[in-house]
Amino acid sequence: MDYIRVASVNDVAVGQILPIEAKGLKLLLTNVAGQYYAAQRKCPHMGFNLCRGKLDGPAVVCPLHKAKFDLATGAIERDPKLLFINMKAKSDLTVYPVKLEGDAILVGV
Incomplete structure (x- = not known):
């Protein structure tokens, strides 16, 4: 695994x-x-851009179907829902390790 600089803390x-x-x-x-x-x-359910979602503590909520994923583990905390129809997420969210070196943010890929 390589750690790649992706941003600074600022x-x-x-x-x-x-x-x-x-x-x-x-x-x-x-x-x-x-x-x-x-x-x-991308949301593992329908591929929607999770950057448009919202944070709920250390979890991200998909803006399309409200599926909720733990950002530390990728585990599904709430399955997708469309109107009154409950669905099953296809898989957990893939998460990547993050570390800091000074003010640099590095992601392990």
């Missing part, structure tokens, strides 16, 4: 979801109360 405000790329992978980077998380950018 680039990602608390509560912000930032689109990034690392080794050709389209990811999201977020800052939750000073803890940084990286994950696949």
Whole structure:
């Protein structure tokens, strides 16, 4: 696994979801109360851009079907829902390790 510099701590405000790329992978980077998380950018249910979603603590909520994913583990916390129809998410969210070196944010890919 290689750690790739994707941003600096000043680039990602608390509560912000930032689109990034690392080794050709389209990811999201977020800052939750000073803890940084990286994950696949597309929702595993229908492929919608999670950068348009909202944070709910250390989880991201898909803006299309309201599926909720833990940003630390990728686990599904709430399955997708469309109107009154409950669905099953196809898979967990792929998450990537994040580390800081000085003010640089590095993602392991």
